[in-house]
Amino acid sequence: MAEEKPLVEISKGLNGLEKIVLRQVRGSSTEVYLYGGHVTSWKNDHGEELLFLSSKAIFKPPKPIRGGIPICFPQFGGHGNLDQHGFARNRVWSIDTDPPPFPTASANKAFVDLILKPSEEDLKIWPHSFEFRLRITLGPGGDLMLTSRIRNTDTKPFSFTFAYHTYFSVSDISEVRVEGLETLDYLDNLKEKERFTEQGDAITFESEVDKIYLSTPTKIAILDHEKKRTFVLRKDGLPDAGKFQLVWNPWEKKAKSMVDFGDDEYKHMLCVEAAAVEKAITLKSGEEWKGRLELSAVPSSYRSGQLDPQRVLQG
Numbered sequence: 064m065a066e067e068k069p070l071v072e073i074s075k076g077l078n079g080l081e082k083i084v085l086r087q088v089r090g091s092s093t094e095v096y097l098y099g100g101h102v103t104s105w106k107n108d109h110g111e112e113l114l115f116l117s118s119k120a121i122f123k124p125p126k127p128i129r130g131g132i133p134i135c136f137p138q139f140g141g142h143g144n145l146d147q148h149g150f151a152r153n154r155v156w157s158i159d160t161d162p163p164p165f166p167t168a169s170a171n172k173a174f175v176d177l178i179l180k181p182s183e184e185d186l187k188i189w190p191h192s193f194e195f196r197l198r199i200t201l202g203p204g205g206d207l208m209l210t211s212r213i214r215n216t217d218t219k220p221f222s223f224t225f226a227y228h229t230y231f232s233v234s235d236i237s238e239v240r241v242e243g244l245e246t247l248d249y250l251d252n253l254k255e256k257e258r259f260t261e262q263g264d265a266i267t268f269e270s271e272v273d274k275i276y277l278s279t280p281t282k283i284a285i286l287d288h289e290k291k292r293t294f295v296l297r298k299d300g301l302p303d304a305g306k307f308q309l310v311w312n313p314w315e316k317k318a319k320s321m322v323d324f325g326d327d328e329y330k331h332m333l334c335v336e337a338a339a340v341e342k343a344i345t346l347k348s349g350e351e352w353k354g355r356l357e358l359s360a361v362p363s364s365y366r367s368g369q370l371d372p373q374r375v376l377q378g
């Protein structure tokens with residue numbers, strides 16, 4: 064019998080938008096829309112969804128998709144003249160059929176390479192030529208990796224901010240802890256970016272949160288007690304970017320004000336975003352920046368004390 068191989072399929076998604084489905088032999092899968100270069104689904108070997116996608120998400124340009132992993136580029140949030148979070152998340156990307164060599168081995172991995180180049184219209188609002196290559200990889204064990212390679216193809220330098228705006232699916236936000244950010248300094252977006260220091264143990268949630276943590280470690284864990292699941296987030300090669308981590312949950316009031324978000328859905332999501340925000344990245348002509356995010360979901364028996372979160376962080 065032929066050996067089973069990971070699969071890469073192109074199909075039509077919602078509203079006829081093109082999507083790519085990556086499947087691993089043990090059952091994990093991920094879906095990526097060309098619209099936004101946007102990962103909308105990531106399932107483990109048991110077919111359980113690991114990312115949050117709003118039931119009210121609007122899969123129609125120019126509205127970005129609510130949930131999954133939006134790519135914020137060339138501007139994070141309102142830090143500039145562009146629309147919130149830049150335009151990469153609401154442009155149609157292409158499949159990159161001839162990507163430059165990739166340093167890591169691809170054996171047994173399912174992956175797809177996407178590319179975004181600015182259109183004439185984009186150049187009017189952000190006058191810099193670039194090539195943004197995004198590789199999305201599903202490892203044999205179901206780990207999801209996103210690698211961004213952004214090249215300045217212009218004659219002049221440019222600067223940008225960036226984020227992987229990852230929406231995780233959680234059973235109940237009040238049962239969730241984030242480990243790895245405790246005792247760090249953060250800027251509070253809800254208090255005009257005033258700087259505070261996180262006190263005490265792991266981060267828990269009981270109201271709206273919109274914080275930019277500074278000088279964060281390369282590994283962070285999200286513990287979902289009810290689901291007995293721990294997400295481990297690793298970021299590599301994000302030299303400056305790796306120092307920032309955003310944590311966002313709109314909570315009840317803001318949720319109600321968002322057209323593409325269910326009133327109660329804030330209970331089932333948490334955004335923990337690897338980002339380059341406070342200090343923009345500058346690329347000279349011909350230079351390339353690379354930022355990688357790796358996500359894994361492991362069963363945790365944290366409640367019964369079998370899994371020490373510190374081991375997850377340091378291991």
Ligand SMILES: O=P(O)(O)OC[C@H]1O[C@@H](O)[C@H](O)[C@@H](O)[C@@H]1O
Nearest residue numbers: 140147148228252273309311336
């Ligand atoms: O509604 P958007 O544009 O997708 O943004 C969602 C949120 O994204 C977060 O990253 C920001 O810190 C929040 O301030 C913002 O509300």
